Amino acid sequence: MTRTHYYTATSLDGFLADANDSLDWLLSQDVDDEGPFGYKEFIAGVGAMVMGATTYDWVLTNHIGKGEPWPYEIPAWVMTHRDPGSFADVPGADVRFAAGDVRAVHAALTEAAGDRDVWVVGGGDLAAQFALAGLLDDLTVSIAPVTLGAGRPLFPAPSTSASPPRPATAPSSAPTTKSWAPAPGSSPPCAKERRGHACPV
Ligand SMILES: NC(=O)c1ccc[n+]([C@@H]2O[C@H](COP(=O)([O-])OP(=O)(O)OC[C@H]3O[C@@H](n4cnc5c(N)ncnc54)[C@H](OP(=O)(O)O)[C@@H]3O)[C@@H](O)[C@H]2O)c1
Structure with missing residues (x-):
């Protein structure tokens, strides 16, 4: 059965991006994609995704604008009140635009995801x-x-506009919360360490 995940990364003080919409602080981290909550395993189970227009702008600027290909192979919905024609064309991308109540978009996402999940x-x-x-x-x-x-x-x-998901102690139908936080100054576990070897310093 399709599940809907909010899968993301935050700073210690609860921000997704800095005040200039930069992710440099995040992308400079030494992250093991195959480690705890790793992206590789997560994205393999995802069949459709949805993002806000600011996040889409970030992808356009930081991937497409730098000559990189569209990074996703699944249908992506972009939520915006803007005219879809005002966004740059992205070759090879299955991008669909929507606005308004997320329940209608969720139905479309779930259908597109098939037996996989929604991100x-x-x-x-x-x-x-x-x-x-x-x-x-x-x-x-x-x-x-x-x-x-x-x-x-x-x-x-x-x-302002929303209630956060209930904590993991709520009934099993409620959202669950997982998080992983390395101590400041430490590195995330590397793949080698998990196989029983020491990580390079
Ligand atoms: N740390 C991470 O892993 C992570 C993950 C995701 C994003 N980010 C970054 O975090 C920042 C996100 O910024 P954000 O939270 O302000 O923006 P966002 O959610 O990406 O975009 C907000 C915009 O989405 C549109 N929107 C949202 N809900 C809508 C609805 N129901 N109907 C129509 N349009 C809707 C509106 O666009 P219009 O103004 O066009 O109408 C709104 O201004 C970006 O810099 C992104 O790159 C980081």
Whole structure:
């Protein structure tokens, strides 16, 4: 059965991106894609994804704008009030645009995902819209040992537009929360270490 994940990474003080929408603080981390909550295993189980327009802009600027190919092989929905024609054309990308109530988009995502899962990429307000509609099953948050002081929140304050998912102690139908946080200054476990060898210093 298709599950809907908010799978993301945050700073220690709860930001997805810094105040300039930069992810340099995150992309400079030494992350093991095959480690705990690794991206490789996660994305293999995903059949459709959805992101907000700011996140899409980031992908356009930082991948397509640098001559890199579209990084996903699954249908991607972009939530925006803008005219879809105002976005650059991306060769090879299956991108669909939507606006409004996330419940309609979720139905389309679930159908497109088939027997795989749905990935809510973010940002936080969009994830909160899914949570508020009771559509988030899993929340997987990797925590980078970095503080930013300001930026785009992991979840906006409940008083603005959303309630966060209930904690893992709630009934089994409620979203579960997983997180992994290395101690500041330490490195994430490397693949070798998990196989019983010491990691290179
Ligand atoms: N750390 C991570 O792993 C991670 C993950 C995801 C994103 N990010 C970064 O975090 C930042 C996200 O910023 P964000 O949270 O402010 O933005 P966002 O969710 O990516 O985009 C917000 C925009 O999405 C559109 N939108 C959202 N809900 C909508 C709805 N129901 N109907 C129509 N349009 C809707 C609106 O676009 P319009 O203004 O066009 O109408 C809104 O301004 C980006 O810099 C991104 O790169 C980081």
